[in-house]
Amino acid sequence: MPVRDFLRFAAHVQLLPVLESGEETLIGGQAVMEGVMMRAPHSYCVAVRKPNGEVVTEEKPLAKVSETYPIFRFPLLRGLGTLGQAMSLGFKALQFSANAALEDESAEKQAAKQKPFSNWMMGIQLAFSLAFFIFAYKLVPLWLTTELGKAVPEVQGRVAFNLTDGLIRIAIFLAFLYGISRWRDIHRVFEYHGAEHRVVFNYESGKPVTVDNAQRFVTWHPRCGTSFLITVMLISMAIYTVLPFDSFAAKFASRVLLLPLIAGISYEVIRFAARRRGSMLALLTAPGLWLQRITTQTPADDQTEIAIIALDGAMKLEREQGGQLVIA
Secondary structure (H helix, E strand, O other): OOHHHHHHHHHHHHOHHHHOOOOOOOOEEEEEOOEEEEEEOOEEEEEEEOOOOOEEEEEEEOOOHHHHOHHHHOOOHHHHHHHHHHHHHHHHHHHHHHHHHOOOOOHHHHHHOOOOOOHHHHHHHHHHHHHHHHHHHHHHHHHHHHHHHHHOHHHHOHHHHHHHHHHHHHHHHHHHHHHHHOOHHHHHHHHHHHHHHHHHHHHHHOOOOOHHHHOOOOOOOOOOHHHHHHHHHHHHHHHHHOOOOOOHHHHHHHHHHOHHHHHHHHHHHHHHHHHOOOOOOHHHHHHHHHHHHHHOOOOOHHHHHHHHHHHHHHHHHHHHHOOOOOOO
């Protein structure tokens, strides 16, 4: 596989938490390579436009985690179950879109039925992306804050240390987002991200879902993964402050091991804010809405059309299964 394709896909994997809006009982979705994945409570559909203009789809039933494993109905745990399923589904949707969008039309590869991203290649991508995440957002901020504390004694206090660590983490995240948004391929993904949000808003409004109607809505949505990640970073700053750890190793280990707990709390905050948009907790999601000015861009009509095709596919399969839809 060409290095460019590997790095291109790795960038998309890093953006999965930003692009994914996971929620069991609501319509949600995710931007993928040259397409959109839409999910309903019991089904999903991925729609992708291939290089030759053809639109291909993949739709499958999707069991709710809370129905399969009742333990994931409880607060905090329901967030872990839903987010875990959302990431797994997002990874599969991204693989499907990559194989369609990057399809090599050469007769040799078509005859051999080779795909750019096989299962083993996806495994390598997942390991690489997880290592990059821990390095960039856990190890680097902690190390920089520790070194800064040696030069500036005021930073050594627990509150000041974790505030500085959190601000450095957010700065790295913002720099990553801004830098990657300059990449043309990623900019198109952000356009599809905007299309996904507009179509979800259109559906939630009760108006007929059409390109013209969808294009009238804004591109930022409170259930977006961008809002989730910013909420995670803000909540983690508060949680790390109360941890009684002083050594570098203990601090680093706690930052990795407590990720599930912080993700579960953040999910509950986002879930609450999406339903009560005038509440105080909704203020925590405000930075994520501002940041979506980067992670969502104005989509063209043909991109919004792809999002509608994905929604129609998910809804058709949902109706066949008798799924009940709840609108936020």
